[in-house]
Amino acid sequence: MKAGSAERITWTGHEAVLESARASLLDYLRDLGMRDPALVNALALECLNHARRRVGPGLRDELLRRAIEEVQRRMDVAVARWLGLNASRDAHTIAGARAALLMCRKVPSTDFLFDDPEPDPEFVSRLKAVLPMATPPESPRAMAPQKLDFFLFKSA
Amino acid sequence: MPMSDIAAFPRSIRAIRRFLFFTLVLLTTFAALAMIASAFQQNGITPQELILLLLYTLLILWISTSFWAATIGFWLLLWGGDRKGISRLAPRVAPRPGDTTPKRTALAMPIYNEDPVRVFAGLRAIYQSLLDTGRADEFEFFILSDSRNPDVWVEEEVQWYRMCCDFDGHGKIFYRNREKNIARKSGNIEEFCHRWGGRYRYMIVLDADSLMTGATLTKMVDLMEAHANVALIQSPPLPVNHKSLFARILQFGSSLYGDIFTAGASFWQLADSNYWGHNAILRVKPFMDHCGLPKLPGQEPFGGEILSHDFVEAALLRKAGWEVWLAYDLKGSYEELPPTLIDYAKRDRRWCQGNLQHLRMIFARGFSGLSKLHFTMGVMSYLSSPLWFLFLLVTGFEAYVQSQTMPVYFFGDNLFPVWPESYAVEMTTVLLVTLAMLFLPKVWGLILFLVRGKQRKAYGGFFRVLLSVVLESVFSVLTAPILMLYQTKFVIAILSRRSTGWPPQQRGDHRLSLKEAILAHGGQTLIGLLVGVVSYLYVPSFFWWFTPVLAGLVFAIPLSILSSSTALGLLAKKLGLFLTPDESNPPDVIRYLRANLEAASATEDGERDEQQKIADPAVCALHMALLPDRLAKKRVRHQLKALVYQAVEEGPASLSSSDKRALVADPESLLRIHTLAWHRTHSP
Numbered sequence: 001m002k003a004g005s006a007e008r009i010t011w012t013g014h015e016a017v018l019e020s021a022r023a024s025l026l027d028y029l030r031d032l033g034m035r036d037p038a039l040v041n042a043l044a045l046e047c048l049n050h051a052r053r054r055v056g057p058g059l060r061d062e063l064l065r066r067a068i069e070e071v072q073r074r075m076d077v078a079v080a081r082w083l084g085l086n087a088s089r090d091a092h093t094i095a096g097a098r099a100a101l102l103m104c105r106k107v108p109s110t111d112f113l114f115d116d117p118e119p120d121p122e123f124v125s126r127l128k129a130v131l132p133m134a135t136p137p138e139s140p141r142a143m144a145p146q147k148l149d150f151f152l153f154k155s156a
Numbered sequence: 157m158p159m160s161d162i163a164a165f166p167r168s169i170r171a172i173r174r175f176l177f178f179t180l181v182l183l184t185t186f187a188a189l190a191m192i193a194s195a196f197q198q199n200g201i202t203p204q205e206l207i208l209l210l211l212y213t214l215l216i217l218w219i220s221t222s223f224w225a226a227t228i229g230f231w232l233l234l235w236g237g238d239r240k241g242i243s244r245l246a247p248r249v250a251p252r253p254g255d256t257t258p259k260r261t262a263l264a265m266p267i268y269n270e271d272p273v274r275v276f277a278g279l280r281a282i283y284q285s286l287l288d289t290g291r292a293d294e295f296e297f298f299i300l301s302d303s304r305n306p307d308v309w310v311e312e313e314v315q316w317y318r319m320c321c322d323f324d325g326h327g328k329i330f331y332r333n334r335e336k337n338i339a340r341k342s343g344n345i346e347e348f349c350h351r352w353g354g355r356y357r358y359m360i361v362l363d364a365d366s367l368m369t370g371a372t373l374t375k376m377v378d379l380m381e382a383h384a385n386v387a388l389i390q391s392p393p394l395p396v397n398h399k400s401l402f403a404r405i406l407q408f409g410s411s412l413y414g415d416i417f418t419a420g421a422s423f424w425q426l427a428d429s430n431y432w433g434h435n436a437i438l439r440v441k442p443f444m445d446h447c448g449l450p451k452l453p454g455q456e457p458f459g460g461e462i463l464s465h466d467f468v469e470a471a472l473l474r475k476a477g478w479e480v481w482l483a484y485d486l487k488g489s490y491e492e493l494p495p496t497l498i499d500y501a502k503r504d505r506r507w508c509q510g511n512l513q514h515l516r517m518i519f520a521r522g523f524s525g526l527s528k529l530h531f532t533m534g535v536m537s538y539l540s541s542p543l544w545f546l547f548l549l550v551t552g553f554e555a556y557v558q559s560q561t562m563p564v565y566f567f568g569d570n571l572f573p574v575w576p577e578s579y580a581v582e583m584t585t586v587l588l589v590t591l592a593m594l595f596l597p598k599v600w601g602l603i604l605f606l607v608r609g610k611q612r613k614a615y616g617g618f619f620r621v622l623l624s625v626v627l628e629s630v631f632s633v634l635t636a637p638i639l640m641l642y643q644t645k646f647v648i649a650i651l652s653r654r655s656t657g658w659p660p661q662q663r664g665d666h667r668l669s670l671k672e673a674i675l676a677h678g679g680q681t682l683i684g685l686l687v688g689v690v691s692y693l694y695v696p697s698f699f700w701w702f703t704p705v706l707a708g709l710v711f712a713i714p715l716s717i718l719s720s721s722t723a724l725g726l727l728a729k730k731l732g733l734f735l736t737p738d739e740s741n742p743p744d745v746i747r748y749l750r751a752n753l754e755a756a757s758a759t760e761d762g763e764r765d766e767q768q769k770i771a772d773p774a775v776c777a778l779h780m781a782l783l784p785d786r787l788a789k790k791r792v793r794h795q796l797k798a799l800v801y802q803a804v805e806e807g808p809a810s811l812s813s814s815d816k817r818a819l820v821a822d823p824e825s826l827l828r829i830h831t832l833a834w835h836r837t838h839s840p
Contacts, residue, residue, distance in 0.1 A: 131781075
């Protein structure tokens with residue numbers, strides 16, 4: 001089979017496809033810093049079920065892709081809730097918060113995003129302080145090209 | 157214009173120093189010319205002798221300029237330095253605040269497809285050194301990326317964010333990747349100024365391999381604060397860090413002789429010095445007011461974008477009445493050299509095109525004579541090679557003609573023979589004077605080394621330094637004809653409108669293969685052999701004079717391979733040869749760099765391929781966070797979808813680098829390829 005192509009599996013192998021996708025999704029959730037086995041299992045199942053509704057049987061890669069997108073959506077919603085943001089409007093800030101959680105803040109796990117009912121204000125403020133800020137606010141100034149006159153050559 | 161109520165640097169000092177310098181240069185040139193002309197006039201001047209005289213005039217002028225700069229620099233350093241240098245001038249603070257921009261300095265580093273690990277190891281080292289000064293709050297770091305390679309782009313972001321996290325540098329260390337790299341490096345800096353210029357009073361421009369100590373950075377800011385008429389201070393960067401034999405020899409030469417040249421240049425240039433493009437501090441407001449570069453009408457090499465922008469920017473600042481200084485005595489400013497002879501030549505290829513474009517700048521109205529001289533010197537640094545080549549060619553031809561001429565001893569009714577006059581003494585003197593001017597700066601460097609007792613040990617002791625100077629001189633004699641042929645080829649290629657493009661530099665140590673060396677130097681070796689055989693057969697007396705030039709060409713291939721060797725470089729270091737103080741007792745900033753590089757090599761991040769990077773949810777989230785919040789047009793979205801399907805069906809390897817960049821630059825496509833990459837990297 002060509003690498004990267006979507007696998008089409010017969011109906012008889014559908015359970016195996018689901019199991020394979022679930023195993024991959026569990027790995028992905030662990031890569032997102034989730035550690036609690038019960039939470040990880042439950043979330044994986046929910047996301048797979050959500051994805052199954054949109055994907056035909058046997059398309060493992062497509063199923064996994066949709067499930068991963070659902071994981072990301074849920075993660076974004078959870079992060080948005082913690083930071084008091086709008087998940088669809090503040091997509092870049094939320095992505096930044098995810099990066100901060102995984103790369104900078106080095107939390108032991110990201111389970112709290114789904115577990116804890118109320119955001120911890122102190123943690124939130126610390127997280128906000130390390131959000132990736134690539135550039136400062138702009139402070140524009142004009143820089144007009146200078147006129148250059150030449151002997152023998154055409155002027156600029 | 158700078159504020160008129162601040163005392164400008166006295167004109168009389170400039171005039172006296174320049175008069176002295178140019179008088180010495182011109183007198184030396186005339187003396188050498190007089191000797192050679194007297195020899196030529198024996199039987200009237202032939203056309204080839206006239207050409208030789210013309211070429212020799214240009215070349216000796218060039219050599220004597222360099223020689224007198226070195227000699228004056230040596231004299232100044234022997235007596236404790238220049239009291240009129242910018243570092244020792246009394247402050248000239250403005251009585252009223254002219255620039256209301258916050259006293260904040262941007263450390264701007266333009267990069268283009270460089271190794272992100274090395275770039276950020278260097279930036280970390282600079283930041284660490286700055287933290288040691290306790291004045292890091294006065295500075296902000298700005299990484300100005302023009303990188304097109306998506307893999308490099310993503311890795312730069314990761315390195316940037318890690319640096320922010322490790323040093324708690326959020327809001328102090330910034331990163332921007334330009335969507336379109338218009339006008340290359342100068343356009344990169346210009347875009348930064350357009351967007352954030354109002355935020356900074358000063359900007360220190362760094363190269364990707366620049367290193368500067370915190371003490372030097374703060375000193376530069378203090379100097380700018382103390383001299384309100386100054387728009388630019390250039391520090392002389394010292395080459396460091398490479399281990400190949402080639403780079404170590406050049407590092408040694410720069411360390412031992414470099415400061416006599418910069419001190420000499422500063423002596424006569426004073427407040428009208430030049431800008432070398434990096435390791436310099438600029439006052440942002442005048443830079444923005446006067447240094448916007450136009451695109452020159454016409455085709456390359458003289459038209460199009462201004463490539464060597466630094467010289468032009470300095471000329472524009474001087475034209476506007478601002479002072480531009482070379483702080484020759486500022487230490488703690490470093491850069492890295494190309495590690496091999498071939499890489500050195502490649503760098504020359506790029507610089508050559510920019511410098512030749514200055515031929516046009518010489519004809520620009522409104523620039524001072526000194527600015528035009530800077531442009532001329534820039535042109536001559538490459539044009540001198542084809543001139544030398546031509547000189548050697550005509551000399552060979554002249555020697556052949558002379559060898560074919562039968563002497564006539566009896567004229568008319570004379571009973572006694574008329575012996576041909578010998579001008580061997582004059583010609584030998586000319587040769588010796590030329591050689592002396594080329595090699596005496598090395599002697600000046602050696603004498604300074606002896607005078608500065610404290611540094612002896614750091615250079616490895618007297619005998620090792622002496623041996624290193626001799627070996628360095630032999631090496632430079634052998635490599636000079638190779639570079640001469642390279643530069644001659646470059647000049648011809650550029651004048652015949654073959655563009656250089658904008659290839660990134662290969663900065664890391666790497667040994668050349670035999671194939672690479674043969675491809676690069678095979679032609680030169682053949683030329684050397686051919687000229688050797690022809691001159692030996694037809695003008696044997698000339699052949700022996702020509703052997704130093706021929707030896708370099710004939711042995712170009714082994715010389716290039718051996719000098720690229722890191723093992724030989726390290727062996728020489730072990731033997732105490734070509735040692736420099738910055739190598740034997742490195743400053744903190746270099747120690748930090750080495751520690752950072754070691755720490756980076758201990759992690760496997762640098763080893764990850766682009767698939768693994770984009771598959772990492774953290775990396776993907778970071779990249780997503782830094783993308784501009786902009787919806788692609790419908791047509792573009794369809795094109796991107798097609799690329800995603802191509803990646804799915806044919807694998808990511810089927811995509812070009814620009815396709816991959818387009819995908820990672822679009823948030824929706826990014827998520828798709830992240831999922832794809834994650835799946836691929838986690839498949840059994």
